[in-house]
Amino acid sequence: MSDRSVNDGSTDDGTVNGGTVSDGSSNEIIQEVTDFLTAALRRPVGPDDDYFALGLADSLFALELVTFVESRFSLTVEVEDLDLDSFRTANRITRFVQRKTGTPEFTEASPEFTETP
Amino acid sequence: MNGAAEGAERPGRPDAPEGESSPVAAAARFAVDVRARAAEWDREGRLPTSVRKEVAAAGLLAPDLPVRYGGSEITPSQLGAICAHLGGVCSALRGLVTVQGMVAAALNRWGTREQRAQWLHRLAGGELIAGFAATEEAAGSALSAVRTRIEDAGDGEHVTVTGRKRWITFGQVAQVFLVLGQDQGKPAAVLVEADREGVSTQPVSGQLGMRAAQIAHIGLDSVRVPRRNLVAPAGLGLSHVAATALDHGRFTVAWGCVGMAEACVEDATVHAAARMQGEVALADHQSVRSLLARAAVETAGARELACRAAEFRAGGAQRGVTETIVAKYAAAAAAASASRDAVQILGSAGCEPDSRAGRHFRDAKVMEIIEGAQQVAEQHIAEALLRRYAAPRPAARSERVPS
Numbered sequence: 001m002s003d004r005s006v007n008d009g010s011t012d013d014g015t016v017n018g019g020t021v022s023d024g025s026s027n028e029i030i031q032e033v034t035d036f037l038t039a040a041l042r043r044p045v046g047p048d049d050d051y052f053a054l055g056l057a058d059s060l061f062a063l064e065l066v067t068f069v070e071s072r073f074s075l076t077v078e079v080e081d082l083d084l085d086s087f088r089t090a091n092r093i094t095r096f097v098q099r100k101t102g103t104p105e106f107t108e109a110s111p112e113f114t115e116t117p
Numbered sequence: 118m119n120g121a122a123e124g125a126e127r128p129g130r131p132d133a134p135e136g137e138s139s140p141v142a143a144a145a146r147f148a149v150d151v152r153a154r155a156a157e158w159d160r161e162g163r164l165p166t167s168v169r170k171e172v173a174a175a176g177l178l179a180p181d182l183p184v185r186y187g188g189s190e191i192t193p194s195q196l197g198a199i200c201a202h203l204g205g206v207c208s209a210l211r212g213l214v215t216v217q218g219m220v221a222a223a224l225n226r227w228g229t230r231e232q233r234a235q236w237l238h239r240l241a242g243g244e245l246i247a248g249f250a251a252t253e254e255a256a257g258s259a260l261s262a263v264r265t266r267i268e269d270a271g272d273g274e275h276v277t278v279t280g281r282k283r284w285i286t287f288g289q290v291a292q293v294f295l296v297l298g299q300d301q302g303k304p305a306a307v308l309v310e311a312d313r314e315g316v317s318t319q320p321v322s323g324q325l326g327m328r329a330a331q332i333a334h335i336g337l338d339s340v341r342v343p344r345r346n347l348v349a350p351a352g353l354g355l356s357h358v359a360a361t362a363l364d365h366g367r368f369t370v371a372w373g374c375v376g377m378a379e380a381c382v383e384d385a386t387v388h389a390a391a392r393m394q395g396e397v398a399l400a401d402h403q404s405v406r407s408l409l410a411r412a413a414v415e416t417a418g419a420r421e422l423a424c425r426a427a428e429f430r431a432g433g434a435q436r437g438v439t440e441t442i443v444a445k446y447a448a449a450a451a452a453a454s455a456s457r458d459a460v461q462i463l464g465s466a467g468c469e470p471d472s473r474a475g476r477h478f479r480d481a482k483v484m485e486i487i488e489g490a491q492q493v494a495e496q497h498i499a500e501a502l503l504r505r506y507a508a509p510r511p512a513a514r515s516e517r518v519p520s
Contacts, residue, residue, distance in 0.1 A: 038509055039504055039509075040504060042503060042504055042507065042509050042510050043509050043510050043511070044509060044511075057356075058497075058500065060360060060438055060439075060497065061356075062353075062356035062357060062360070063356065063357060063360045063361065063364070063435050063438060064435075064438065066357070066435065067433075067434070067435040067436060067438075070433070070434070070435075071432075071433065071436075079227045079228065079229055079349055080229070082227065082349055082350060082353055082357065083350060084350075084352045084353060
C-alpha cells in the first residue's frame with residue numbers, strides 16, 4: 001500500500017515503511033495511518049478528513065481500522081478507549097497511538113495547523 | 118493449530134490426533150452419540166433441555182474464551198473442528214454453539230472488565246443461554262436500519278428498550294439477549310435479560326430449516342434495563358459490537374457447513390455404492406460419479422478455506438475477517454450443493470421425513486442467507502479485491518474536523 005499517492009501533501013517526511021516497527025514519531029505514524037486509510041477506503045485521505053462523516057466507511061471498516069491500529073502499533077484498544085472521535089481522522093488516530101504507547105512530541109501534521117490559533 | 122502446523126493433521130477429521138479430554142474430542146463423541154436423535158429434534162422443533170446442558174457440560178459453549186472467564190482458550194482451528202462435528206449431525210446444535218459464541222465474543226472484546234466478569238463465566242458454563250437480537254422486519258443484511266430504541270429512562274440509572282426483533286436463534290429459551298438498537302440515532306448494543314418485564318417471545322415453527330433451533334420473534338416493550346447492561350458507547354453498537362459477533366458467527370457457521378457438506382458426501386457415497394437399480398449399482402453410473410466427485414471437491418475446498426480462515430484468526434482478535442467471509446461463502450455454497458446432490462442420489466430415501474440429507478438440504482439453504490447472504494459476502498469479497506488491485510478513486514469532497 002505504500003506505493004499509493006497518499007494525501008494532499010501535508011505529511012512530508014516520506015519515511016513510510018510498512019514492514020518495520022515505527023519509532024513512534026508522529027510523522028511516521030500518520031504516514032502509516034494515512035496509507036492504511038487510503039488503501040482501505042480507496043481514496044486519498046488527508047490527516048483531518050473525517051471519513052465517517054464523509055460516508056466512506058463501510059460496515060466492516062471500523063473493525064479493520066481497530067485491528068490495523070492494534071497490530072501495527074502493538075497496542076490493545078479497550079472498550080474504555082473506544083470513542084469514535086479518537087478514530088475519525090488520521091491525526092486523531094496518531095494522537096491516540098502516541099497516548100497509548102507513551103511516545104512523546106506529537107506535532108500536528110495538519111495544513112490548518114498554522115492557520116489555527 | 119496455525120500456519121506453523123502446516124502439513125499436520127487437520128483437526129476435525131475422525132483421525133485427528135486429539136487428547137481424550139479435549140473439547141474437540143468431546144464434540145466428536147457428542148456428535149456420534151446424538152446422531153440418531155437429530156431427526157427427532159428437527160421434527161419436534163426443539164433441542165431437549167438436557168441436550169443443551171450436555172453441550173455445556175462437555176465444554177462446547179464459548180470454548181474459545183480465555184480460561185479466566187471459564188473458557189478453554191482453544192484455537193480457532195479447534196473451535197472450527199467442534200462446529201464441523203456438530204454441524205455434521207445437527208445444524209441447530211451447531212447453532213447453539215454459534216449464538217453463544219457470538220455473544221461471548223462480543224462481550225469478551227467490547228465488554229468492560231465488570232461486564233466480562235458478570236457474564237462470560239455464565240455463558241461458558243451454559244448457566245445462561247444467549248440470543249443475538251439484531252434482525253428486524255426492515256433490517257436484515259442492512260442492520261444499520263434497526264429501529265429498536267434504547268432511551269434514557271430519566272432516572273440516570275436505567276435505559277428503556279423498545280422494538281421488535283425477528284428470527285432470534287434459540288430465542289424461545291435464551292435467558293439474555295444482546296440487542297442492537299439506536300440510542301439517539303446512534304447504533305448501540307445492550308444486554309436484555311429475558312425475564313425483565315416487557316420482554317415477550319413468539320415461537321416460530323415450521324420454517325424451512327434450523328427447525329430445532331427454537332427460533333422466536335422477540336417483543337421489547339419499554340423494557341427497563343440498568344445502564345451497566347449497555348455494551349460499548351453509543352455509536353459503536355453496530356460497527357464494533359455486532360460486527361464482532363457476526364464475524365465470529367460467520368466463522369462457526371462456515372465450519373458447521375463444512376461438517377454438513379462432508380456428511381452429505383458420505384451419505385450419498387454410501388447409498389450410491391449399495392443401491393442397485395436394474396442390477397447396476399448407482400455408483401457405477403458415470404453421471405452419479407460425476408455428482409459425487411464435484412460435491413467432494415467443493416467440500417474439500419470449503420474445508421481448506423475454513424482452515425485458512427482459522428489460521429488467519431489465530432493471529433489475534435479480529436484478524437481474518439475477510440478470509441472468514443470467503444470461508445463462510447464457500448462452505449455455505451458447498452453445503453447447499455452437496456446436500457442437493459445427496460438428496461438427488463438418495464432419491465426417495467432423501468425425501469423421507471427423517472432423511473439426514475434432506476434435513477441438511479433445508480438447513481444448508483438457510484446457511485446461504487444468515488450471517489450475511491451470499492450476495493452480501495460477494496460485495497465484501499469484491500471490495501477487498503478492489504482495494505488490492507484498483508487505483509484509488511479521486512479525493513472525496515473535503516469534510517474536515519479540527520484535530
